[in-house]
Amino acid sequence: MSYFSDIYNGIKTLLTGMRVTGGYFLNARKGTLTQQYPDNRETLKMFDRFRGEVVMPHDENNEHQCTGCQKCEIACPNGSIEIIWDRAIVEETGKKKKKIDQHIYHLSMCTMCGLCIEACPTDAIVWAQNFENSVYDRTQLTKVLNQPGSKVKDGIED
Amino acid sequence: MTKSIHDWLFSILPEGIASITEMVLIAVAYLALFAIAGLYLVLLERKVAAWFQLRLGPNRVGPFGIFQTMADALKLVSKELTSTDRVDKFLYNLAPYFVIVTALLAMTIFPFSKQLQAFDINIGMFFLLAISSIGVIGILVGGWASNNKYALIGAMRSGLQTISYELSVGLSILTMVLLTGSLQLSEIIEIQRTGGWLIWQGHIPAIIAFMIFMIAGTAETNRAPFDLVEAESELGAGFHTEYSGMKFAYFFLAEFINMFIIASIAVVLFFGGWLSPFGITEGITWFPEVFWFFIKVLLIIFLMMWFRWTFPRLRVDQLLTLEWKYLLPINLVNIVFMAIVIWLNWIL
């Protein structure tokens, strides 16, 4: 007798499964899971905290907040950040002060762990939400974060 | 139209050449038709799968992606044919043609409508059964000649599967043949014009026969849940692991044409072929009867796709258990049942 109940139960479970997929088939028009990526570029907005790449914001006077303390460089586990710095004489005080020449960021080595931004005492570097990072040449992924001719904002001390 | 071409050909050419030309023309027409039909079945499969899975499916090439599979075919044609050094060259190259030719051969005898039929032979069903089991030789040869262990396992499974399920397909067809008393496809359809579709005429045994036929037919075409031959999570790609380019495409296309064949048999045997439901287009002379045939075939194909995108795959020994312990005994009992039904004239 279990032979026939096996058949009955078997068919029943198969039909239950088909009902689930069939239900989705009928409602397929309502919502698809997938996104049509290059088409939805305009509307696609990443979350604020999304870790795309590290950038250094500059204000309208071409000033950033990096003092060149190198804490990010030390915090980075992969050596993605290299800071080339110099000492310059600050005019008001006459003292020598550290100043960045180039803040080099190797995006190709970055694992997006966020330790550098966590370590930065002056919030000079932040996450950008850009995620389209593919390039044809690996060297293009090495970026200089401070803009040419930029200088540190007044009153930023580490 | 076919008649006028026929007359025209015979008028301008000597008889022998004319008939050969006519055959070639028909062959070319069928080839073109089913190559394209196969391609669109692939597209349909992809679309249906996408809708089951809450995706969109192909939508880049042409509106709604209707040229997608054309583009794929183009790509496959232009692809380099690679193979390993150790393959058995002759058999390796032969195998895909085995599969595709047998699939196309079976297509020839289907009556798509009253007029549209290449051959109307009186042993049509028998011919179909004979032809459809040749394809497996291609799979076996392909798997063997590839000199790849995965391909070999796939090929062996294929042999196992086809030999077993051929029985069920045959017996379920036999059940219906009992009812029709004819093997000729056009005659089988004509019988249904008066008494209603065979699944209606034969009621319970016919429904059982239909269910068995669908299960065994899915297995015959090596489709999920019986796709042990390919079984991508177990064997990579099974018997066609080593095939590339157009040779792979032949296997691929053959699978879909086989699916079309199984669905066509089901339509002819159970759902009245090109007859319209309840005779709604009976009186309209201009209405193409072929429309009903294709609609029914597509519905059955959809059912097979539904199976594929819902069920997990069986294991190889469960496949045999299902056939020998369940389908075959039920089928045999069902034949006797059908015979009793006919004997006592319980036909509706």
Added chain:
Amino acid sequence: MTNQEIQHIIASWSDKLEFTEEESEFLNVIVPKEELYTICEQLKANTDLKFDYLFCLTGIDWGSALGVIYHLESTTFRHNIVVKVKISDRENPIVDTVSDIWLTAEFHEMEVFDFFGIKFNNHPNLKRLFLPAEWEGYPLRKDYVDEVNMVIK
């Protein structure tokens, strides 16, 4: 069972064992490598201890000696013990396998062999597990040098 009681039981098996609870949350027992197998066998078999779950097997390079650390737990009593064995011969370190006592040790010992070069007597299938068979040296040893691939900060 408290650590004292465990220590009391184990100490009676041999007089060459050293116990310590400093710098660790578990009871540590340092076993001479000759006695390792018999001690481990008893740790599992003893009905009061029943250390049947070897949850961690670590190889370690102490500089002067190589060592293997076995973290054991009893799934019935939920008490833990750490067994340590020191092997002072760095050139040809050999210690008995415990893979027939705790089956999990088979894989873990292969890993230790792979990275520390400690050989295990009677191991059923001692081979390099992660690294290719022709790899030279044992990377997790402190004196391993690979100037190409290792970046020292």
Added chain:
Amino acid sequence: MSKDQIIKSNFKTEEYFINMGPQHPATHGVLRLILTIDGEIIRNIEPDLGYIHRSIEKMCERDSYQQIVHLTDRMDYLSSHINNEAVCLVVEKGLEIEVPERVKVIRTIIAELTRIASHCLWWGVMGMDVGALTTYFYAFRDREMINDIFEETCGARLTMNYNIPGGLMFDIHPNFVKRVKDFITHFKTKIPEYDRLLTGNVIFQKRTKGIGILTKEDAISFGASGPVARASGVSCDIRKIHSYSAYDQVNFNEVLFTEGDSLSRYKVRIQELWESLSIIEQLIDNIPEGDIKVQTKAVIKLPKGEFYQRVETARGELGVYVNSTGTKNPYRLKFRSPGFSNLSVLNKIAKGYKIGDLVAIMSTIDIVVPDIDR
């Protein structure tokens, strides 16, 4: 003479080798299994590992404790938050600092979300491995919601690195609670659907029931943990036995089955989805206010000694053994990964079954290869 003996005495069959992997759909990564096969029946399985070994343990010996955390994302990438938590807990244990209640609760909620996400992915892949391809997309639909929650709060979807020694990198996003609640209501309707689609299916039942049986003794001896061991009746839930974070504040059941076959391993995970949901439900409404981190020194130096922390990842017990000499780097750091021990049972339980069964068994063991290779 039994049937097998008769066959053996009359026939001579040849065994042959077959390489499953490093590229194979069922090995879920770059795992290579050298199978000895007789027809379709598996006689021996020898795993060959190391195709994705990155020497994380050696790298840890050169990194500071903050930096180690992000490396663990890359081990069991499906339980990355729990891996992070393990390292943070061991450092906190060494420094003897107590993190604020808020941190504990948030860590627990995210850890359970991670577990659900991991089990979702596993369910989808399990379906694929036995041939039901549609499961994958349904599972990913639900996993996507969790990933969005993670992305909004932690900034990353997979390798989150949200924990730091002493607390969390930043506070949860204001939308977090609402999104998690939405997810709970959504997911509660979806688990029964999982059951209807796959669990109840007669083919699936036949494929998994009574296949690959792992006995309780073997499970303990092989060091199996997580759902693999719990399906064999071994009580091994670290969340209960050595409770950490906020697990002592919540009620949940340890899911135990006794059969030890593929189906019970499957069922354990499905049940765990419900348990994880219940844990989150208990915590989500009353996340205590407070700090999100304890300020640690910029250079963390653990005191001399040995520290061991065990956590329950989605795959089982993850142990972090730290041997410190008092410097800013660990002297030796060992990850006892659950996948490594769970993989070792494979040869024992899959012998004598067919290739199709092996795929199903591997799937129920839920292997993540980077976790095995580290």
